[in-house]
Amino acid sequence: MPAALQPLTSLALGATGTVADIQLPAAHRPRLMEMGLLVGTKVELIRFAPLGDPVEIKVRGYNLTLRRQEAEQILVTCAA
Amino acid sequence: MIEPPPPSNPDPVDPAAGAAAPLRYVALTGNPNSGKTTLFNLLTGLRAKVGNYAGVTVERKEGRLKNGPARREIRILDLPGTYSLSPNSLDEQVSRDVLFGRLPEVPQLHVVVVVVDASNLQRNLYYATQVIELGYPTLIALNMTDVAESLGHVIAADKLARLLDVPVQPIVASTGQGVPELREKLVSLALNPPLIKPRLFCQLPGLFRIEATGLADLLANTFQNRPWQATAEALLILSNENALASSRTHYPPAIQSAVAAARKRLDAAKVDWRGAPIEWRYARVAEIQQAATTELAAPGETFSDKVDRIVTHKIWGTLIFLALMFIIFQCIFTFADYPMRWLENGVTWAGDQVGGFLPPGDLRDLLVNGVIAGVGSVVVFLPQILMLFTFIGLLEDTGYMARAAFLMDRLMSRVGLHGKSFIPMLSSFACAIPGIMATRTIESPKDRLVTILVAPLMSCSARLPIYTLLIGATIPDRVLGGLNYHLDLGFTRFNLFGFLGLRGLTMLAMYLLGIIVALLMAWVFKKTLLKGEAPLLIMELPPYKRPLFRVVLQHIWERSKLFLTRAGTVILGVSIVLWFLATYPRSSQREAQFEARRNAITRSFNPVTLATGPGSAAHQAAALEEQLAAIDQAEFGENLRHSFAGRMGRAIEPILIPLGFDWKIGIGIISSFAAREVFVSTMSTVYNLSDAGDADEGMKTLEQTLREQKRPDGQPVYTTLVAVTLMVFYVFALQCASTVAIVRRETNSWKWPLFQWAYMGALAWTLAFLTYQGGKLLGWG
Numbered sequence: 001m002p003a004a005l006q007p008l009t010s011l012a013l014g015a016t017g018t019v020a021d022i023q024l025p026a027a028h029r030p031r032l033m034e035m036g037l038l039v040g041t042k043v044e045l046i047r048f049a050p051l052g053d054p055v056e057i058k059v060r061g062y063n064l065t066l067r068r069q070e071a072e073q074i075l076v077t078c079a080a
Numbered sequence: 081m082i083e084p085p086p087p088s089n090p091d092p093v094d095p096a097a098g099a100a101a102p103l104r105y106v107a108l109t110g111n112p113n114s115g116k117t118t119l120f121n122l123l124t125g126l127r128a129k130v131g132n133y134a135g136v137t138v139e140r141k142e143g144r145l146k147n148g149p150a151r152r153e154i155r156i157l158d159l160p161g162t163y164s165l166s167p168n169s170l171d172e173q174v175s176r177d178v179l180f181g182r183l184p185e186v187p188q189l190h191v192v193v194v195v196v197d198a199s200n201l202q203r204n205l206y207y208a209t210q211v212i213e214l215g216y217p218t219l220i221a222l223n224m225t226d227v228a229e230s231l232g233h234v235i236a237a238d239k240l241a242r243l244l245d246v247p248v249q250p251i252v253a254s255t256g257q258g259v260p261e262l263r264e265k266l267v268s269l270a271l272n273p274p275l276i277k278p279r280l281f282c283q284l285p286g287l288f289r290i291e292a293t294g295l296a297d298l299l300a301n302t303f304q305n306r307p308w309q310a311t312a313e314a315l316l317i318l319s320n321e322n323a324l325a326s327s328r329t330h331y332p333p334a335i336q337s338a339v340a341a342a343r344k345r346l347d348a349a350k351v352d353w354r355g356a357p358i359e360w361r362y363a364r365v366a367e368i369q370q371a372a373t374t375e376l377a378a379p380g381e382t383f384s385d386k387v388d389r390i391v392t393h394k395i396w397g398t399l400i401f402l403a404l405m406f407i408i409f410q411c412i413f414t415f416a417d418y419p420m421r422w423l424e425n426g427v428t429w430a431g432d433q434v435g436g437f438l439p440p441g442d443l444r445d446l447l448v449n450g451v452i453a454g455v456g457s458v459v460v461f462l463p464q465i466l467m468l469f470t471f472i473g474l475l476e477d478t479g480y481m482a483r484a485a486f487l488m489d490r491l492m493s494r495v496g497l498h499g500k501s502f503i504p505m506l507s508s509f510a511c512a513i514p515g516i517m518a519t520r521t522i523e524s525p526k527d528r529l530v531t532i533l534v535a536p537l538m539s540c541s542a543r544l545p546i547y548t549l550l551i552g553a554t555i556p557d558r559v560l561g562g563l564n565y566h567l568d569l570g571f572t573r574f575n576l577f578g579f580l581g582l583r584g585l586t587m588l589a590m591y592l593l594g595i596i597v598a599l600l601m602a603w604v605f606k607k608t609l610l611k612g613e614a615p616l617l618i619m620e621l622p623p624y625k626r627p628l629f630r631v632v633l634q635h636i637w638e639r640s641k642l643f644l645t646r647a648g649t650v651i652l653g654v655s656i657v658l659w660f661l662a663t664y665p666r667s668s669q670r671e672a673q674f675e676a677r678r679n680a681i682t683r684s685f686n687p688v689t690l691a692t693g694p695g696s697a698a699h700q701a702a703a704l705e706e707q708l709a710a711i712d713q714a715e716f717g718e719n720l721r722h723s724f725a726g727r728m729g730r731a732i733e734p735i736l737i738p739l740g741f742d743w744k745i746g747i748g749i750i751s752s753f754a755a756r757e758v759f760v761s762t763m764s765t766v767y768n769l770s771d772a773g774d775a776d777e778g779m780k781t782l783e784q785t786l787r788e789q790k791r792p793d794g795q796p797v798y799t800t801l802v803a804v805t806l807m808v809f810y811v812f813a814l815q816c817a818s819t820v821a822i823v824r825r826e827t828n829s830w831k832w833p834l835f836q837w838a839y840m841g842a843l844a845w846t847l848a849f850l851t852y853q854g855g856k857l858l859g860w861g
Contacts (some may be wrong), residue, residue, distance in 0.1 A: 028616055034747070035553065046385075054499070056621060061248075065619045065620075
């Protein structure tokens with residue numbers, strides 16, 4: 001049964017999901033992909049910054065920060 | 081693995097060339113935070129030449145390989161950190177252009193060393209494979225193998241070398257482990273370049289391969305005799321939108337239209353030409369990484385993760401950030417005090433020595449009051465500047481800077497910028513020049529420009545002398561009694577302002593004023609002149625590391641050298657010009673007048689009169705001294721008023737009166753157009769001239785002199801309100817020739833630096849006016 005899609009930002013803190021779709025505009029997508037965030041990549045939601053934005057994630061073993069707005073356009077399936 | 085060709089075919093060394101045997105040129109490249117600069121320092125020692133690439137202020141670091149071969153000089157070029165050959169910032173563009181031989185100032189590369197962070201292998205290999213495909217003799221420096229092993233990743237270097245088809249040397253740059261072996265491999269590659277066969281790490285399926293091959297043929301026909309592989313270049317310009325845009329002059333129209341046509345065909349076939357090559361490459365890179373790595377432990381929480389739980393915590397993180405900023409200011413203001421006093425005494429001593437050695441006259445006057453006093457009064461601030469650079473160096477080298485950007489991004493995004501603008505702005509507290517240079521990491525040109533425009537509003541170290549002088553002269557050295565806020569931490573309570581003096585608070589207020597107006601102006605610019613969408617933030621939070629003493633020291637050394645050479649050149653020049661302006665034109669008529677007055681007074685105290693007044697001889701002698709000093713003072717005042725500087729100061733006095741400044745301050749403002757800190761040396765020139773007769777008391781400190789200045793009506797010139805107004809003026813005015821020059825170079829036009837100069841000048845006058853007039857209305861004047 002296919003797991004439900006949800007925005008990366010709605011993962012629980014510390015939870016891991018698998019990227020299913022990156023809905024960012026075509027011009028913005030490549031850099032995100034070059035940083036290793038591809039469809040099929042596992043991402044862990046680490047935390048939000050004290051003021052609520054940006055968001056910190058762990059991808060391919062390193063820590064990356066994104067704005068909430070972009071992170072919301074990354075859809076993941078939750079493993080658990 | 082590539083075998084070097086047999087030594088039977090050594091490179092011919094031209095005997096006539098002698099010591100200037102042909103150079104071997106090596107580029108050092110890799111992801112940001114891969115330890116590239118540490119390795120560069122190890123390979124070259126501390127003799128690197130730091131400069132800039134022509135036309136842009138991307139730092140160019142080049143050095144000679146230490147312990148290299150005897151007859152061949154091998155030079156190493158440290159390229160800016162890069163995530164990909166598809167550039168997203170100026171830094172990355174420069175790296176790409178060097179690797180593609182597009183910069184005429186950089187000779188052809190013989191070897192490329194790619195530094196790869198073993199603890200972050202996949203993302204680092206993404207870039208490394210792109211570089212290997214270019215077809216240079218390539219060497220992988222597999223760095224931080226110790227960190228990788230502590231995380232449970234054991235990487236078999238030989239296996240990795242086989243899979244990548246290039247030599248791989250495991251190293252730990254922070255300890256130097258493996259570096260001698262790396263040097264050996266590097267020299268052997270440089271002297272005996274292997275034959276390279278074309279290779280591509282991503283398997284291009286069907287249509288994409290056809291298009292790439294077609295484009296590669298076209299490239300190979302257009303540009304001949306190039307050392308890199310046409311297919312790799314074709315793949316890059318086909319898949320990256322910025323590749324053509326960022327090198328428009330490089331590719332002829334035939335290639336540009338061929339790329340456009342190929343993309344159209346790929347679009348029609350529903351091939352994602354932007355994303356697909358990235359996916360294919362990552363797929364292959366992941367295979368290589370898995371094949372070369374043995375995982376000994378499941379990925380767990382790293383040391384950095386643990387630290388970040390506190391350092392980026394909602395409450396603790398914010399407190400730590402504020403505390404750090406506060407400690408930095410407090411240290412700069414308190415602990416730098418002692419070395420500053422020593423330097424001050426040293427400058428006085430040097431002035432006395434030269435003064436005693438030379439006969440009185442214009443030359444002595446120039447050296448003592450112009451050169452030594454002028455340059456000395458700026459050099460005195462070196463301890464504060466060193467301290468600030470130490471902190472910034474530490475924050476950068478530990479990895480905290482990225483956390484600061486993470487914490488501050490929300491605030492920066494409110495004004496339309498992002499966290500990356502925070503680092504240039506923070507650096508601008510030391511000096512706007514490195515700050516503006518740091519904006520090159522910002523991808524969007526508009527955001528970069530906005531950051532450049534507002535960065536000089538941060539109070540840089542050149543303002544520090546002015547603030548310190550004016551605060552020292554007019555703000556009482558008191559702990560703020562009225563403020564008694566207690567911070568309740570549950571287990572303890574302490575007085576938040578108990579250890580903060582009124583002077584520190586004034587200083588903090590000046591810094592805050594600059595910050596607030598900078599953010600406001602950024603918002604205004606983003607709304608009007610430089611409208612654009614909010615930029616994307618994609619930023620790595622590198623693992624924390626112990627700062628390397630050497631790296632921080634080198635950072636401090638480079639920056640203070642910059643400061644001192646400025647003090648030695650710009651400020652020396654300005655001091656001499658200023659001394660000239662304040663001394664000439666002389667008037668023999670005026671000199672004769674004052675001489676006559678002096679003689680008249682001396683005569684009136686004749687020995688007979690002195691002898692008749694019983695017990696008052698000493699008293700009368702003192703009175704004579706006093707009157708003579710008053711005449712000297714009057715003469716210096718008169719000379720200054722009639723000097724070139726005095727005339728200029730008085731010419732602008734009408735616009736200064738509403739700010740509460742007199743024409744002497746006007747001289748200071750005029751002379752500090754080139755560099756703010758010159759204000760301090762000007763004031764010491766201006767007032768030391770009028771104090772030169774006071775030989776008994778020696779050189780007074782400038783602060784005292786300022787306190788003693790009186791207006792014609794007997795009121796002090798430097799009231800607290802005037803001092804604060806003057807500080808406000810200096811918070812905003814762009815009094816720095818170097819900043820103007822660097823902004824011109826960064827923006828490639830005079831339009832922006834002139835605009836910046838004008839808007840900051842207008843801000844300075846307006847806000848100083850509001851401060852002074854508002855203060856007077858409130859009765860503080």
